[in-house]
Amino acid sequence: MLWIALHCPALSLDWIERRFPAALAPAMAVTVRRGNQVYIRQANKPARKRGVTAHQPLASALALLPDLVVVEHDPNEEMKALHEAAYAALHFTPNIVLQCSGLIAEVSASLKLFGGLKKLCQLLNRAVSAQGLQLCVGVAPTAKGAWLLARSAPSRTVINGTGAKFRSLLDSLPVSLLESAQPHLEVIGGIGCRTLADLQRLPRDGIARRFGPDLLIEMDRAYGDSPDPQRWFETPESFEQKMRLMALVESVELLLVPAQRMIDQMCGWLTSRHAEVSTFSFILHHEYSLRQPCQSTSISVRLSEQSCDPGHLKILLRERLGRTKLVAPVCELALIADEITAGANANMELFPTAQSEATSLNRFIEKLSSRLGPQAVTSLRIIPDHRPECSQRFEAPGTGEMSGVKNASRRETPWKTIPRELTRPAWLIETPLELKLQRQQQVQPVYGTPLKLIAGPERIEAGWWDDAPIARDYFIAENGLGQLLWIYREHNPTAKNHRWYLQGLFG
Amino acid sequence: MLACFEKPLLPDIASTLTGNDEIFAMPMPVSLPSVSSGPLSLSQIEARFKGKLWRGNALEFSTDPVVRSGFDELDNELPGGGWPTRNLTELLLPVEGLGEISLLSRPLEQITRKEGNILLVAPPYIPYIHAWEGLNIDSRRIVIVRVHKPGERLWVLEQGIRSAAFGAVICWLPEASQQMTRKLQIIARSAAGLAFLFRPARAQFEPSAAPLRILLGSARRHTFANTLSLCLLKRRGAPTALPIYIELPQIGSFSSPVASRPTLAYC
Structure with a gap:
């Protein structure tokens, strides 16, 4: 087994910052209530620059920065953000475990497909950070071990704990990372245990008696000495994602980033179900007002050939969005996979074949018709008639006989064309x-x-x-x-x- | 991406997975002549720098595959012996209707026979598909894009050249700047097919990045034979001054020659 753990140290801020259009996020801080006092839990960069730090009472933070946007700590929203990140990660492995502030992916079966651990780790990282989360990454042969390494990693780094150095890496981790050690941290520190190695050296029955059995179990699972059953992340039967924007968006360009994130999520979901989408709709919800009766704009994208390739779907949606006029500011987005079909993963081809050429032709046609309108791309169909006006007809390519490979042999239809002896202009x-x-x-x-x-x-x-x-x-x-x-x-x-x-x- | 970071707590064992390996490029080994005893003779230089040296009077030896044009006179003058793939070819056309499609009919026929597709971007008129079929071009493999805005025409052209679906891309481009042709040529370098640009004859005085530019003209001179003159304005290799005349397949064989020709006075 090989696990990649992705830990989001700033999740409580990320979930809300990712809903702002890029570079428009204000100074923000997440608060947490302790007793009757409200403290800052985490502050984002613009707020930190002005001196707002974690563990500050809210009153002193507001004194420093009266414009500070204060958000209450919301585990539900955090979990939703993690779910969306998990969708994106499903593109790489079907085995994902959600944690309270991150996710762990089992990747041993995906190494070859994605070109090795280093490549896979980069791709996974990129996919999940594209969802608007900051990540620390740990790689280890056990899930718990990977998770601990990721939590110990400084922001935006990877700790690779595979191979012989795994145990020594774990040994040097501080005890405070263990969940079950949280109530006993003072005692453990008091007896001089700082790292997991120190804890390992203590007699096991003594630890179990003093701190409960959980600490030992957690440590054994991290080191791989005892089995660690997991609850895998399960995907629903249908795909329907919503995203509330934190600002009223009036330009299509600002919708592109959230739209692309949602496409990534949909493609991860499709991959996990071995399915491909043939129709999807992207719905822009407008702010409700009496003057503006139109409550939502729906963009329905129908593909000529089902696909689960995020790059292609993004291009299609981008072109369709580019042609859409926003009648009112948008406050919420939704993406629904309307029609999906069971897909067969295409084989990777070394040389271009007729099949891959037909696919690229279909993609080309889709790309063009989503930008220029469906009537711009045509092919001509022969009609057996001598009148020039009636002897051919424009039709959408790929609809009639054009679909190429299958009936290429049926070309010889001499009765259909005007005989060659009669000269006709090009x-x-x-x-x-x-x-x-x-x-x-x-x-x-x-x-x-x-x-x-x-x-x-x-x-x-x-x-x-x-x-x-x-x-x-x-x-x-x-x-x-x-x-x-x-x-x-x-x-x-x-x-x-x-x-x-x-x-x-x-x- | 994630930055390289050495964790101070675990200096020797924390290894970073993602690094900026690509910025450390190896210095290219410089191949210098091993013994420099006296000046080299011309044949020695040619032997040493084979493939890197180009003599001005020769047609360039190109590794790009070519598609035979079907006209021997033309093939003899084109670098490589045919229409170059992976390159832009500019055909400067004073007016439509000189026989420009017949000129290209042979490569187009070959492409459709090998189940390749042809893309026509912004053709000036509607292709009369019976005539194209008469040139043995499989009409089902022709995709026509009708765009009017210059910007979108270029975009379609770019996408078409990039796409692996087309064996030939033919575009009618009334105006194109040098930057555009350079961009298109760079894109065409990575594609596998033929790319023809039909441009008006006035474009011969504008610079262009296309490595092959040909000015077409009619040389019919009141004969019944359909002759096209091709003036190679630019090619890789030695320039030519004289135009090439090629005989296109005859047109107008019906009731030829006009025996029952109506006197125009009659009408």
């Missing part, structure tokens, strides 16, 4: 352009310069069966710029003057 003009006429010796159509007919006519007469019949004589013409043009005139034997239209260019 470019069509959306609506035929009426050409000006030049009347000198002859009447000549003009496009840039007077046109010279070089081939034709070819008559296209079709569409008597529907409402758009045409009867046209098509010619290929050339102008002085060297362009080859596809022009036509209406076939109308009775008319005296013919109008010429430009329909295509030979690219």
Whole structure:
């Protein structure tokens, strides 16, 4: 077994600071009540700069800094923040144990996938700190040991307790880290025990008699001498996360960070359930007011191919958010995984294959349509018709035959395309352009310069069966710029003057 | 990230996991000539610095794979013998309709045959898919993006070149600054496919970071053969002054030549 413990020393502040848009957090302090006196438990950086420190009475802190935002210690909210961090950590291992101020992850099965302990530890760290928590990390072969090491680590450091040095590392830890030693710290200090090694040297029956059996059990579990059963963190059946913002947000950019955190949580949850999401909604709740009847804006993102890749989902959501106009300030966010499907983890591929190309095409299309709108990305579908206007249709790529790999062999459909003997231009003009006429010796159509007919006519007469019949004589013409043009005139034997239209260019 | 920290309590055993290893770059070993007895002959220099030395009169030997253009006259003049992948290629086009798609038809056909996709960014007109099929290009593998704003066009182009899905990206770019082309060229270096930019002919006087720039022109000169002139403005290697003429597949074979040609006076 190999455990990575993540301890959040400033959790009581982090849970609320992470709800402020970045760099907008005011000077804040968390208070705790002891008797009838309220003390500062923890103060954040702007408050510490002004002299507010832990264990200060609230009155003296307010005297120093009247603008101090005071928050009461709230274990429920802290636990919620830890839950969210655990979701993000689920991306790396399914085995996570929640502690009161951090979490412990069992990672022995994940080492190879994530490229070794060092890499995994960095990734896990990054994922959980991206949730807005400050971390100290301990790595050890036992859960309790890792937790103690993490608690002893200074802020933002990692103590690696794997290998032979594990016991000596534990030996040097102070006794005050043990939970069951808390009521007896004075006595233990009084008999000259400062570290766990000192405690280990004392006779075991004496410790059990004086301090209760719990101390011995805790120590044995830390050293790995006795089994340590764990209660794993369990994920709910559905994913619905809410986050109240601490400020009214009026710009979409400030929503990106919390949105990305929530996507990370959702992806961790998906990974733990071996599922992939195909539709998710991101809901922006607005502040209630009488003038503003709209209470929430819902952004629903439907994926053409289910995914659990946080990077891809973040891009999609970011582009959709970028196109969204906020009708009112946002005070709460929610993310719901509407439709999930059981996913098969894709194999890692050394070389690009048809499958991975199809995936990247789908992603490309999704990325574009989430920014530019779905009508911007199209492919053309052949319709067997001789009329140029009716012979093709724009459609969303990937919907029709385009889905590529599966029916690539069905390409040979000669009856569908216009025979190759009939020359067709590479470019069509959306609506035929009426050409000006030049009347000198002859009447000549003009496009840039007077046109010279070089081939034709070819008559296209079709569409008597529907409402758009045409009867046209098509010619290929050339102008002085060297362009080859596809022009036509209406076939109308009775008319005296013919109008010429430009329909295509030979690219 | 976490910072390196040595814990004062446990100086020798606390080991930090995350360090800034990457900033300690090893100094590059400098390969100096071992014996410097007299000046080196030209052949010695070439042998020693093989692959690092470029002679001005030769076409550059490039390791980037190329895609044959299907026109021998053109392949002979292009560095590497074909359209370069992993690089931008600028095609400067005075007007549409000179035969620019026929020029590219061969590589596009090859790409779709190998089940690659083609991306058209902001084409000036609607592709007439029957004609593209006539050039053997699988129309189901063509993705068209219709964007109008210059900024978004560039964004789409960047995403397209970055994406692994496309064997060829073709973009019509009326205006592009040198910085943009440089950025695109850097992105194209990391991609595997072809990237063509169609730009107006006036862009020949603007600097560009694309390593291959070709000015297209019509050389039809009232003959029925469809001839395209290509002027290589810039390529890796020796410059060329003379344009290349290539014969495109003939167009207008129906009722050729115009026997029953209507006299225009009649209409």
